[in-house]
Amino acid sequence: MPLVDAIPWVRGRVGHPRRTPDSLFADRGYDHDVYRAKVHAKGIVSAIARRSTRHGSGLGTYRWVVERTFARLHGYRRLRVRWERRADVHEPFLKLACCLITRRQLRSLTSHHQ
Numbered sequence: 001m002p003l004v005d006a007i008p009w010v011r012g013r014v015g016h017p018r019r020t021p022d023s024l025f026a027d028r029g030y031d032h033d034v035y036r037a038k039v040h041a042k043g044i045v046s047a048i049a050r051r052s053t054r055h056g057s058g059l060g061t062y063r064w065v066v067e068r069t070f071a072r073l074h075g076y077r078r079l080r081v082r083w084e085r086r087a088d089v090h091e092p093f094l095k096l097a098c099c100l101i102t103r104r105q106l107r108s109l110t111s112h113h114q
Contacts, residue, residue, distance in 0.1 A: 001038055020044050072101045 004024065009017040024039055026048040039046040074080045076097045084090040 001035075004039065004042065004044070023047060069101075073097055076100075 004020075007019075007021060009019060010021055020042050021044060023045045024047065026035070026046070028049045028051045030048050031051045036046050036048060039048075073094070076093075078093050079097055082090055084093075
């Protein structure tokens, strides 16, 4: 729940920023009625995968985006194991890696369309 509470303002209609998103996707690790109730109490529709269901419920479509990003970040050795104890030193390396990953993705998109 601290992660849900830390979500920044969500853009909506002009003058009416929302504090919470419309929906929340989560994997089987969060399959518990307590989490569903807490998310519902905040007015968020939850899509939390159930442990007893088969894979292929559709949640993986969104999950793989995050997993793929983590895998790309782990391609940078300096980020794979966090050697810096201070966040103000680690964060610039993380941002630089994100910029490089984005640049690589944009290059691959533009090369396919030429």
